[in-house]
Amino acid sequence: MPDEPCQCPDCQRFYREHDRLIRECPTLRQQQELNWAALQSFRTLAGRVLEDLQKHQAAAPPAQRQAESGPASRDPEAPRSRDAAAAGSAGAGSATADAGSGGDRSSDALQQAIADLENINAHLFSIEALMERVFDVRVPEEVEQKFRELAGELAPDPLNADRLRLNRLLHQTPDLPERNP
Numbered sequence: 001m002p003d004e005p006c007q008c009p010d011c012q013r014f015y016r017e018h019d020r021l022i023r024e025c026p027t028l029r030q031q032q033e034l035n036w037a038a039l040q041s042f043r044t045l046a047g048r049v050l051e052d053l054q055k056h057q058a059a060a061p062p063a064q065r066q067a068e069s070g071p072a073s074r075d076p077e078a079p080r081s082r083d084a085a086a087a088g089s090a091g092a093g094s095a096t097a098d099a100g101s102g103g104d105r106s107s108d109a110l111q112q113a114i115a116d117l118e119n120i121n122a123h124l125f126s127i128e129a130l131m132e133r134v135f136d137v138r139v140p141e142e143v144e145q146k147f148r149e150l151a152g153e154l155a156p157d158p159l160n161a162d163r164l165r166l167n168r169l170l171h172q173t174p175d176l177p178e179r180n181p
Contacts, residue, residue: 019155019156021034023155026148026151028144028147031147032137036135039131042124043124043128046117046124047121050117050118053113053117057110
């Protein structure tokens with residue numbers, strides 16, 4: 001296991017965001033509020049996109065809707081669960097890929113996106129139920145102070161004068177010894 005953190009751009013962006021969130025929200029209460037707001041904004045946006053896609057699908061011509069929803073939708077007795085809809089769209093996707101029709105592929109992609117967003121919304125609802133329990137926790141001010149102290153250690157301010165000076169010295173030092181595992 002490497003001692004150094006990954007240096008790829010995605011990981012670096014994650015580390016910066018991680019540290020920023022710790023610096024800006026260094027208490028339990030602030031972290032609870034931040035996570036609750038992020039969860040709610042995710043649910044709101046995903047729900048609105050799902051609603052819009054479903055309206056778009058409902059406004060499609062009946063023949064296209066029937067092709068989009070697959071053979072299960074033609075049978076009024078067929079069960080309509082999220083998994084059945086996803087399986088139906090996956091089956092329709094393989095059939096249309098063989099036919100080579102670009103329009104069918106895009107409608108299959110739309111149907112799959114709707115099924116995926118339904119699953120995401122169901123998961124977000126479950127997470128919200130768990131977060132309600134986390135959000136109810138309150139700690140004494142001494143514990144909140146401990147959060148603040150450790151936040152400073154976990155995510156020091158990158159613009160701190162001492163840290164900037166240390167970084168400058170580090171970058172000016174030629175031939176730093178390499179670590180051999």
